[in-house]
Amino acid sequence: MAAAMILSCRYLLICSATLALLLLRLCSGLSLDTVREFLTREEDTVVFGLIERAKHPRNTPAYDPGYLAGGGHGHDASFAEMFVRESEAVQAKAGRYQSLQEIPFFPFRVPFTLAPPYNFTTELYSAAALVNVNDAIWSMYFNELLPLLAKNGDDGNYAATVSSDLVCLQALSRRINYGRYVAEVKFIGDQQNYTTLIRNKDTDALMKLLTSEAQEDVVKRRVQKKAMVFGQNVTLDGPVETGNSNSSQTSFKVDPSLVYKLYDKWVIPLTKQVEVEYLLHRLD
Amino acid sequence: MAAAMILSCRYLLICSATLALLLLRLCSGLSLDTVREFLTREEDTVVFGLIERAKHPRNTPAYDPGYLAGGGHGHDASFAEMFVRESEAVQAKAGRYQSLQEIPFFPFRVPFTLAPPYNFTTELYSAAALVNVNDAIWSMYFNELLPLLAKNGDDGNYAATVSSDLVCLQALSRRINYGRYVAEVKFIGDQQNYTTLIRNKDTDALMKLLTSEAQEDVVKRRVQKKAMVFGQNVTLDGPVETGNSNSSQTSFKVDPSLVYKLYDKWVIPLTKQVEVEYLLHRLD
Structure with a gap:
């Protein structure tokens, strides 16, 4: 009788815990659907950003550390790095990095003077929340992507x-x-499997469990289509590029195949790297 | 004979001056075509910007001067104003406003420390080069446009x-x-007419001479179409919105009629105001 009561209590406890967890997830709004929706909307932001950068020529001196050093300013960083550092300091002061969705390239502690602090809900596991690959993104952007994106030239702007x-x-x-949010949702959805793999530090199996080639293929083809639709020259009476196979227009502000490549070679692999690193800290 | 020589010399001088002016125009690349091309490309930038702003909710406290004042920070400006001031200071330091195409909302003199100065060619008449309506743009953007653009809500970002x-x-x-560049090109193309009107300070006649309702109608309908094409939700297999009359999609990230209104009510009238003010200083 006593044993049955203990078992029943334990069962109730487990049920309550599961229910609480479910409610927490529902309240935070984090699900595979909301995560995918966020990522799909960010594709537009990425494509708009690339189109806007492609408006400017390459402007090589801005990325050459010798440019500032030569001016006797005593800098060993490029103009671009100095500019990003100073801009991020203003953004930090304004509280941008209070939200865990935003991670600076040059982390620093700035007294938060512009506005009162804001209490953001945290959907991430705190020990893994700051996992990021910003260094890899920085290097990829300037060394690999930019030379393919911007036309040669120097207009001084x-x-x-x-x-x-x-x-x-x-x-x-x-x-x-x-990728941290993606990993959190996937972990919550299949805790048993992930826990075993995390405990064994089995990164290959984690990577495999996180990978859906069919889904990745959809994403890559969709961003290519977005580059065609958003990067066309819209005229009042001319035909509109629909990004489908029978498309006729050949002039786009950013080469759609470059956007495909960006996702194929860098965005998707780096996202999965973030997911794996997040998971490896998910039980810390 | 002497009179004929003097006349001939004078004729040669006038021809040389006209040729020199023409060459200057050709070298600077400023023509009605290049000016229109620039304005058309900027439409995409404006529409992308509006779509990106519409991603965020209204976030009213950011625009309320009481928000910072209440925090005991001693500010009488809004968070938005403080943020723009600090961001523009970084941009000024980086030399953004060396180019006359860019005019800050909060002009200041900042020692230019980030990079060596760059010699921009100047296509504008110097006494009129700094004519601008930034105060009107600031007020229009925050008081008129933003309430129509952003959905209600506060996410703290x-x-x-x-x-x-x-x-x-x-x-x-x-x-x-x-509008300064537009006015310069139009002035050069019809100096005699413009000079008379400028000398008479006849702003009504200047406004009439600068106005082409047919051209303005094309611009307004084109930006509305751009809002439809760029602001749609692109899916891999779904239909693509072409912005033509037989369009079926009803969900856009920014209401296309708002972009039409933005150009109809504010962008085009304010541009013409800049053109007139520029011309009124064109003979200073």
């Missing part, structure tokens, strides 16, 4: 150019580091 | 929200204050 780099970097960082 | 306000403000300011 370095501040406006690097402002649009910063918009791209922030969009890519938010998109890729959102 | 004020820094990210106001960053996207700044992108919109900069795009609108660049677009509207580009």
